[in-house]
Each structure stands twice: as C-alpha cells, then as structure tokens.
Amino acid sequence: MSYRAPVEEMAFTLRHVAGLDAVLTQGGHEMAPEDVTAILDEAGKLANGVIAPLNRAGDRHGATLQDGAVTTAPGWREAYRAFVDGGWNGLGATPEHGGQGLPHLMAAACTEMWNGANLSFGLCPLLTAGGIEALTAHGSADLKARYLGKLVSGEWTATMNLTEPQAGSDLALLRSRAEPIGDGRYRIVGSKIYITYGEHDLTDNIVHLVLARLKDAPAGTRGISLFLVPKVLPDGTRNDLRCSGLEHKLGIHASPTCSMAFGDAGGAIGWLIGEENRGLACMFTMMNSARLNVGLQGVGVAEAAYQHALAYARDRRQGRAPGAPETSAIVAHADVQRMLLTMKASTAAARGICYLTAQALDAADGPEGRAAFERASLLTPVAKAFATDIANEVTSLGVQVHGGMGFIEETGAAQLMRDARILGIYEGTNGIQAIDLVTRKLPLSGGATARAQIATMRRVAEGLLKDGSPGFGHAAARLRDGVCSLDRATSFLLTTLGSNHPDAALAGAAPYLRLFGLVQGAACLAQAGLASSAVLKAGDTDPACGARIALARFFTENLLPAAGGLEQAVIDGGAFVEDAAAVLAG
C-alpha cells in the first residue's frame, strides 16, 4: 500500500476552486505559484516517504501501555522527529511564536497529506494544532509564553480532554472538578476517556487541555472551565495525572486512545485558560479547527483508498470487457469504473468543500471579515460530516474493488475502512454536525449566510451553461436542479426553525447536511471543470483538464441526482418523530 500525495490536483483545487491566489495577496504572503508547489512537493515527500510507510506496521503493532508509559509503534518517534525538524508542525501558526504563518488553506492541504499517508500518525499534530488555536485565542500572556512556542515547534504536543464515561456528546454532564489553590493555580481531579495521544513517547511533555467544573459553578454547560494541565510541571516534576488504560479499537490502532486519571494523589496542577465557567467557548475554538481537520482526514484516507483500489484494479485481471480480445484488467469493467469514479469524485468533492472552508477562515482575517467568518462557520459542519461520511463510503468501496482480497487484512484495504470509521464519530458525531448546521449555522445573519453560499453554487451552474462544452453532458441542468433542491430545503428549514415544531427541523438535519454537501461538492467539481475548460479553450492540451471535466460530469450525472430525494426527505419526511416511539417500542 503506497500513498502518493496528489500534489497537482491539490494545487489546482487550491487555486481554482478555493482561490488561493487572492488569499495569498490579501494576507501579504509573497508567494509565487512555484513556491506553493514547492511547499506541497516537500510536504508530499515527507508524507509519501516517511509517514505512509509506517501505516501498515502501525496497525499491526498498535501502541502499548506498560507501567503508565505508552510506547508508540516502531518508527513513530523517528517520523515525528522528521516532521518536527522539517518545521511542518507550526505551518499555520503565527511567526510570533515560531510558526510559518502560512494561510489556513496551505495548512489544510498539508493536513490532508499527513492523514492520507497515515491517519494514526496525523492525529497527533492535529490535536496539537487545536491546542495552539485555543491557547492563542484564550490563553494568558504567561501561559502563551510558557507553552505556545514549544507546541508550535512540536517539541511538546497537546490533547483535548473532554469526554467522560457519562459525558460524550453532552458535556453538561461533566463531573471532573477543579479547585483554586492560589497563584493562579488549580487542582484538577477526574477521569477522562477517549483521550487521543493522552500519553506517548514522542515528546518529553504533553500539554493537556482539560474541561472541569469549579466548586459552586452553575450546572450544565455554563459551569465548565478549561484548564491547561501539563504532564511535566514547570519545575520539572511529574504532574498528578496518568494514563490508566488504552482502548482496544476497530481502527487507528497506532494512535493511543487513553483513559486518563487526573488527581489520584490529591490533584493535578493546572492553569485556567480564558475565564472561569467559559471553558466551553474556549474549547469550541479548538473544536472548530479540529472539525475542519477531521474533514481533511476524511479526504486524505479516501484519497489513499482510491489510489490503493485503482492500483489493484489495474493489476488484477478477471473477465473480458466488451470488445476486449482477452482477459481484461478489472479497471476496464464498467461496474469497477463506476466504483472507482465514485471514489475519486467523492474525494475531490470533499476536498473542495474542506478547502473552501479553510479559505473562508483566511478571508475572515481580511476585509471580508465577519461574512467570511460566518461562511466558515456554515461550512465547517458540512466539511466535517460530508467528508467523513464519504470517507466511510469510499474506503468501503475500496474493499469492494478488491473483491475477496479486500476482506483479507494483509491487503490493507480493510485497514483504511476500519481507520476511517472513527472520523464520523469523534469531534462531534456527524449527527451533531447536522444539528449544528441546521439549528446554529443556517440562522446566521437571518439565513443570509446560507443564501449567499447557495448563490455562489447557482453562479457555477450558470457558468456551466455559458461554457457549453459538450464534455460536461447534463452537468449544468443537474447542478441547477440540485441548487434548487437545496434552496427549497433551506427555506423549509428556516421557516420550520421559527415555528412551533422545531423537531421537524431536527428530523431533517442529517439528509439536509448530505444535500448541502452533495450540491456544494458538485459546485466545486464543476468549478474545477470550468477552470479546466478555460485552459483547454486557451489552447492548452493538458489531459488532466479533460479528466476534470469528465469527473464533474460523472458526479453531477450519477451522484448529485440524489439531491431530489434528499429534499423530499427533509421537507416531507419528518413525520416520523411523532411515530418513532411506537415503532421503536416493538
């Protein structure tokens, strides 16, 4: 199993779908297209040559726990060292703390690569990136000075300690406690589960960001505070916290998923991040960054599954394609082509959505400001859930392309499917993302944020009509139909949210998110196709351009037509909430 970062496609998507050039100009980055390609090429070398080769062995070895110490899989330490030495950890962080200060958009492309190469490995810096964001936005000057530099360099890593056995999606049920002990310090006591890289041997220190309740804090989510709790205290002594167990998981075996015990010996020492009882807001800074990055994990693993299946389909000979003189490689069979094109097109669509989201984050720092920030907020749940849903589908198709071999672990296709399965669950399940999209993001600016985004999709459909290249087939009509479905479903939900039956909006949340992702993804592929058509019309003959047009056609003609059914489910399907209790009682 060998992963190659699809640098050319990534660069094309960055420029022609997500508007990288404008982002660079606006951000004052002096970077020529060659510089962009050079960075992506270098990242690709590390991903392909150092990180990807560890993926299979990492699955077999996993991480191990002994006497409270976690040992990562063979090669992990060396790869992490190479990653940090290359300066990749702080790609998007501000130069003030030692980061490279590159746009979110460039960081997004690199995140896709690390995770396409190896989800278990990619998770570690993903968590650190979230910690950097939370600390940058909410940490005191003192905490920043002490921790930010080493997190940006990657000398230390960060974790998110949210979940407790009784508190998963519902953080209001948190029980971990914190008590001030003067000097701005707190004692933290509690148990956390599902802590990714909660303990490991990659670095000398680990910076835990921990949600806990102060004594007398209000009940529910308004009584939760966020603390920085380092494994090793500033004076060099070990803090009162330990890894009490590792989970036995379906996938990402090489990523240690820890149960953490804080304060067995009286209390772990921690420092408040942000204000007391405002911890959830701080954690959301971290979560939003992590949600986009989890979407990028989905893109990465889907790309890896596509490459893996394509290589097999080119090699495996079975049956004779119509008109073929002898046994064909299975890539020549229409049904296998449909599977591979579905994989490729779904991955490209999800990539487009994730990059658009990163672009909105970059634009939010510029003159577009609040509108761009709201766009990023709107797109984040779509990027997270759509990209990870298709990651499940694409990795499962990867198994299917392999036939019986796909079910045999040695092939590697099954690992990608097992690894991908967590993506739709962690950092807020995809059901939570759908509820977030419908109840919190659609209402932004009275619905204007969503309307504006839908208008950009409609303009792409109009562009297809104007372009008129026969290679697009029915793409223009299909995209127009899809946009109309999304538009009507959006109107329905906005009306319903304001009614006395908000349940009907919740009932339609999941199909609505899928609908949004499908149409937005189709618009991204069509945009790439239009840019390619312009290149061809200008006299160039790059075969990749023809392929992009064909891919847009495939997606709009074969996958996007699901939009109509999803619209019906959103608008007419919600009656089940009245009957569900009776049906599920049986």
Place this chain on the structure above:
Amino acid sequence: MSYRAPVEEMAFTLRHVAGLDAVLTQGGHEMAPEDVTAILDEAGKLANGVIAPLNRAGDRHGATLQDGAVTTAPGWREAYRAFVDGGWNGLGATPEHGGQGLPHLMAAACTEMWNGANLSFGLCPLLTAGGIEALTAHGSADLKARYLGKLVSGEWTATMNLTEPQAGSDLALLRSRAEPIGDGRYRIVGSKIYITYGEHDLTDNIVHLVLARLKDAPAGTRGISLFLVPKVLPDGTRNDLRCSGLEHKLGIHASPTCSMAFGDAGGAIGWLIGEENRGLACMFTMMNSARLNVGLQGVGVAEAAYQHALAYARDRRQGRAPGAPETSAIVAHADVQRMLLTMKASTAAARGICYLTAQALDAADGPEGRAAFERASLLTPVAKAFATDIANEVTSLGVQVHGGMGFIEETGAAQLMRDARILGIYEGTNGIQAIDLVTRKLPLSGGATARAQIATMRRVAEGLLKDGSPGFGHAAARLRDGVCSLDRATSFLLTTLGSNHPDAALAGAAPYLRLFGLVQGAACLAQAGLASSAVLKAGDTDPACGARIALARFFTENLLPAAGGLEQAVIDGGAFVEDAAAVLAG
C-alpha cells in the same frame, strides 16, 4: 450483545408479504398458523440461547490451524451438535433423504435466525445446504445414496471449492485439474482459496464440491467439471487433500477460511457430479441457493445490529430532547430515531425481498411453474445484493448510534460491521449480481418477468391509495413515483441491451439493482402496512400494526425518494464508460 429472533415480525412477513398460507396449501403441508409459529419459536430458542451467545467469543478466539487440523472456537462443537440433533440442518431437504421437507419459505426464516445469531456459525450449514441442492439436482444415484443422507442430517458438512488465486469472479481462469482413473473415479490436483469451513472439527467428514478441468477440456467456462471430493474416502482412509492455511480476515473470525491443497501426494480421489464440462451449471444450482441465503445473512446481521443499537439507545442518556424535563435516553433524539428507523425499515424491506424470493422458489414447484422460477431468478440477485448492501449500511449505522463506544471492540457493534462486510463480496460480488440482474434476468421471457413483478408493486401502490389511512402519509404517492422510476429504468435497459452499446446497460447495473431493491422493498413494507391496516379496521388494536404502517411511511417518505436519482443515474449516467480510462489514468 444479545440477539432475539424477531419471530412475530418474521411470521407476519411470511404470511402477509410472502403468502405462506398459499405455499403451505399448494405444497400439501398440513400446517396450521400455530404450527408455523411453533417451529419459528423453537428455532428462535436455539438461535437466541445457544448460537448467539458464542458470537463474541468466536470473534476473539477465531479458528486455529495446527498440523493441518482446524479447531473451531470454544462451544462451536456443542452448538453444532445441538443444531444437528434438533433436526434443523435438513429443514428444507426432501423427506426421501431424511429432510423435513418444509417449504423454502420456512427454511429462509430459520436461515435468517441462525445468521442473525452468529454469521460465522450460520455459514457452515449454509454451505451444506448448497451442497445438498447441487447433489440432489445433479448427483448420480450412487453418490446421493452415499452422501445425501449424512449431509441432510448434518453428520457431515459440504463446501464449495471454486476460487483459485487467479480465478475469482472469472471462473474461466480455473487451473485445477482432474483425470479419470476408471471406476468412475477421478484424480484431482490443484489449489483453492477462500474455502469456507474447508477444514474443521465439527464432523468426521467434509464433502468438498470442487471445480476442476479435465484434460483436453475446452478452454473457458465450458471446460469446467464439478467433482465430489470427500475428506475421508468410503474405505475410511484420508483423501489426498489438506488445509494449507487460514486467512486473517476483517470479520467472521470464527469461520475458518481455508486454503486447500488437493493432490499433493498424486491426486485426491473424486467423483463427477453431473456431466463432464457441465460443472458450472451444477455449481450454479448451489450458488443460487447460496445467494438467497447470503441475502438472508444480511437480513439477520442487520436485525442483530438494529436490536443492539436500540438497546444502547434506550440505555444511554445524553442531551435533552425538545420539551424533555431532564437528560433523555438518546432514543428520544430525532437524529437517533432517524438512524434506528432507517436500520429497522431497511432490514424489514430486505427481509420482505428475501422471503418473496423463497416464496417464488416454492411456487416454482407448483402450478405456477416456470413463471415462478423466472421470478425467483429475477429476485435472487436483488435479494443477495440489496440485503447485503443494507447490511453494510445498517451495521455501520449501528456503530454510529453507539457514538465513541461503537469504535471500541468490546461493545460488539464493530464486530457486526466487520462481519457483515464480506456479504457483499462472496457468492458473487454485488457488482456481479447487478450484471446478472441486468444482462440475464431482465431479458427473461422478453422482459415479461420483470414487467410482471413491477406490476405487483404497482398494485400495492394502488392498494395504499384505496386504503387511505392517514398513517401512511405520502406513501401511496411515493411508491407510485418509485414504481414509475423503476418502470422507466427497466424500459431503458431492455432497449439498451438490444442496442449496439450494451456497455451503457452495464454502466447502469449497480444503480438499477439498488432502484429495484428500494421499490420492491418499499412495496413489501407497504404490503405489511396494508395487512396491518386491515387488522386495525377489523377492530383489533395490536400496536404492532400501527408500527408497521408507520414504518412503511418512514421508508417511503425518507428512503424511497432516492429512486428518482437512481433512475437518472441509470438512464443518463452511463456516459462515463467513454471517459473512464482518461479520468482514471491521472
């Protein structure tokens, strides 16, 4: 994880969707409704109490190979003994050879139970059932006398030896050889892979059905013969065959998947089944039976995943449902309800299709004869592929309902997803099923078989309109729309098959099969709903009846609307076969 065979729902589906009463009358079975329930209850006791409890430990222990001998997981031998002693192995076989002679329809329900309880266990008798069918249809009197009785009783088991490393879906590439040695005996030499229960410790003998080529046989599939090759020869000596390895698989760990070596010491002794070079036709007898049974495996594991997820959703408390005074069980949340209803409705739809297929097999033995046989032929690929596709979806949703717990192996939800993943691959991948449906089954009787089946679905839609119960919501209109989509897609494919571009039909095969399954499944649920409505109108108040109406509504309003998009993909989506090579070259 505890599975309960859903006996009441099964009995209702058998009677009101699949017409069990007529099958019993026609077959001359003197069986009152109570007798049917009694049989299902007894089977359910064995499935729930004996077979299901082994499922988790079987996953952990797996089967082991040492010195050519395979040891099954703890408890397997005892459970198999109980299964055989109860007479369950020969349920559908003719009394002439010791079988119970029950209709396919009853056997189908029991097959669903064994596999709902434990896929790895259920596979063993599933293979034996296929062997019994092939031997009954094509074996010589002598072979039948020697082997059929012991296969029917379960004293011995049977296997299918088709696949070789270079010959999976394409059996034309088979290399195993056979040579006559007089006395009607043959020497068999070759290597087979993926042989389910190819070796085990459940019985003293194993009857291998092996595809091989005679010397000078024509190339391709017209030169393949089928042989019966027992592990132990009639004189009590070991035959020249052995298990040379066990696969390390994604799932069904307790089912030994063997590499088999025939003839290491000169040749395994075998006897011809059917005529020389006609082995594939004999094997298809076995495969068709196995395909329906694999569909039933899908129904069983989907049911198990639904029950498992529902139990968790009733127990797990997170978040507050709208209007709830305190933290709710997650089953009260609309998004979780949508997942659970999707699981339940998809499972019930697949059950309906599989039972309809079994009913057609029963009817084929009666006055309906050929038309029913063609209906069974038409429905078999749909039953196999649709039921196993939804098994993947339902078991994955089962993981999702569990949230983070779903990714932890201890919960059991992940095992069901891993186990189910093989179902869409073995006994002909679901892509092969789709091609079979479109290229061989649609053309039966010039398309009349398919048309007649679609007409039955249309009558159900008319029945909904006539019934008029408000509980059905938009079901009548949705089902009518779905039937129209299926009808148009069918016309398109029949026309295209006769054209110069049969590739376009192959390109649309997979979405067409899904479309067929969705509409047929919806018709089954609607039929169950109509029968329930009649019960309610007659004054009964069984809450299960209201639940069936609501489930039909859910399926038609939320899942069936995908039909329109699938129709578009079939009719307008096939252009990709022209572009695929270029797009996949990149």
